[in-house]
Amino acid sequence: MDCPDACSLTAVVEGDRLVALKGSTTNPFTAGFMCSKMQRYPERVHGADRLHYPLMRNGPKGTKSFRRVSWEEALAHVARRISTIRETFGPGSVLPYHYDGSNGVFATGMVDDALWRSLGVCEPIRTLCAAPASGAATAIYGKMPGTDPTDLAYSKTIVLWGQNPRVSNIHLVPHLNAALDRGAKLVVLDPRKTGMAKRAHLHVPLWPGSDLAIALALIAECERRGLVAHEFLKNHTRHADLLLAAAAPWTLERAAHEARVPVATLKSLADLYLGTERPVMTRIGWGLERNRNGDGAMAALLALPAVCGHFGVRGGGYLLSQSGAWRVAAQDLAGVPDSPRRHVNISQLATALRADEAEPIKALIVYDANPMVSTPDQEGVRRGLQREDLFTVVMEQVMTDTCDYADVILPVPTFIEQHELHRAYGTSILQRITPAIPAVGESRPNEVIFADLARRLGFEGPAFDPSPAALEARWLKTVKGAGPDDLDRLRATGSATLTSPTGRPPVAFVDVFPYTKDQRADLHPEEWRAKGVDVFAFAPDPSVPETPFAVLSPATDSTINSILGELSDRTLPCHISPGDAALVGVSDGDFVKLSNSTGSLVAKATLDPDLRPGVLVVPKGVWLRNGPARATANALVSEAVTPATGGATYNDARVRLVRLDP
Ligand SMILES: Nc1nc2c(c(=O)[nH]1)N[C@H]1C(S)=C(S)[C@@H](COP(=O)(O)OP(=O)(O)OC[C@H]3O[C@@H](n4cnc5c(=O)[nH]c(N)nc54)[C@H](O)[C@@H]3O)O[C@H]1N2
């Protein structure tokens, strides 16, 4: 799944059916433990919403009227339509839209990209998640791997910044608990009092989107206290002077004002972060990137350990995504050269699908994604998908809200039914997946579908070979960071962990250095300045008096994004602090309407004492049928994106809230 942990699982099978999943110990990090949501996975694999056959629309758009067709009929039709649309309206009228699906490496970025490059169609810029995180990690450190999570055993101070591991990284929790049990200090920065925040020595319940202010104030405070690691900065970084200058105006008082917390709280934060209980390790999450300041917040957080001297020791530094650990040259994976293509930021799908755009999209091929639920401006996306002149193909496992608007639906297998390679992003573990049951119904993997389409469109060659052996060999060939031992281990055991020559996880600036040209960290990234973007300029809160509430839409423990959401019959909740509820006259269980200039939704109020005043939570991934107004969190999210990396700004939703009469 699209989860940092990537647990290994054992499938219990009866005949061709998956009857249960259990944790397995093949993956040493996930060590036999499986989270609760995955217990219901067999219900997804064999459930009522599962797609078994190709389908073609035979009624008006969005009316869910489909007929079963053969693969031959479906694929011949898709190939013909793509070809005609491309010839008539140009390659820029065809948009492949995909995110990460099950996060396998065969399903995305190989055969599909070979086809899209060959056709010269739009290139989707995949910004739904981790665009600021990945962009900042690349601009500053060339995406060098961070601290291995098992090295938390050596940390004395641990900062969880914008991450909720009890829900979204559950295999990290035993490591955190063990550290706490041996006396490590824990600090949590989150607008909510999350499960781990309840165990923390310090919880900073900051106002959403204020992380940049706090991170810059910590950098400036480090300088004021005379604790800057000048020697390290001189030897290992570039542009530290520019960063320090950008941070200098940020006092703790000014940051506290933006974060709407007492200045004493930030002083305690500085005492812990800059104190003597070292190594200090920060687990940076994705909650803090999903707002207008996301690029700068990520960059400032990543720069903090360099400025404050937390690198160079086991258990110190940061952990964000380890996806760069296996150094794969993504550009080489497709096996077909690229040429300039039209770029479409997928967080702005609603605009791309407007019929009055200068170059309207006429064909949309959706795979590994559920834009009707996951993408900003839900109503705008719906309007686009509703266009009768848009040809939409959706490749899916289950009948999602997006499928409702398709012209052609192509069924694909789940990871239980597939060969794949899977790279975790919370650890440096690579795993091989083999099918436990045959593909359900007539489902076919993405790569097989794309290879077939390629052949029908006249493209041939090794880049279009969808066999698992060929894809695995090709992927492993493009890996730069792995030694032969790692790959032998993968072949022998199905799992490999990237280690340094010491046989232990690499320590940043000891065993591993930035993957930048000069192996230095660029603390005020030149790449971004060249674009004319000043990511360290703090953008003020987008609230206006009419829309005072901030809506967060974080992960929950029952779905992974929208996957498994089909199994829920729970009405869309809106969490509200008891104080705010009293203020607006709302009781637990009341229906409330949230609205702003982007859209509106109806939800059921849930009183939540863990929320700070002014902050509401409407979880991500909820299906339209669970929203009383057939609208979920993204109905409130505008298409505004972060300035340097184009990331979605889900948590910038600001709304008015009213109780609906019973
Ligand atoms: N409001 C709000 N919205 C958010 C977020 C938020 O914080 N707030 N977070 C965002 C985040 S973190 C993410 S990562 C994105 C996710 O955005 P999406 O990727 O669009 O959402 P998912 O629900 O993960 O949808 C993935 C779909 O791919 C399908 N799938 C799985 N494996 C395969 C495969 O092998 N082939 C094909 N063809 N399909 C497959 C699944 O059935 C599922 O329906 O959503 C974002 N949306």
Ligand SMILES: Nc1nc2c(c(=O)[nH]1)N[C@H]1C(S)=C(S)[C@@H](COP(=O)(O)OP(=O)(O)OC[C@H]3O[C@@H](n4cnc5c(=O)[nH]c(N)nc54)[C@H](O)[C@@H]3O)O[C@H]1N2
């Ligand atoms: N069970 C489960 N696990 C998942 C997922 C899932 O849907 N369900 N999704 C997976 C995916 S695709 C991803 S990307 C990761 C995401 O995992 P996380 O990094 O945990 O991301 P979120 O759940 O978006 O938000 C984390 C925390 O950030 C807080 N937050 C929101 N806004 C701000 C802010 O401005 N500043 C700060 N400091 N905190 C803020 C939220 O209150 C929340 O507690 O989880 C993965 N794991």
Ligand SMILES: [Mo]
């Ligand atoms: Mo994500």
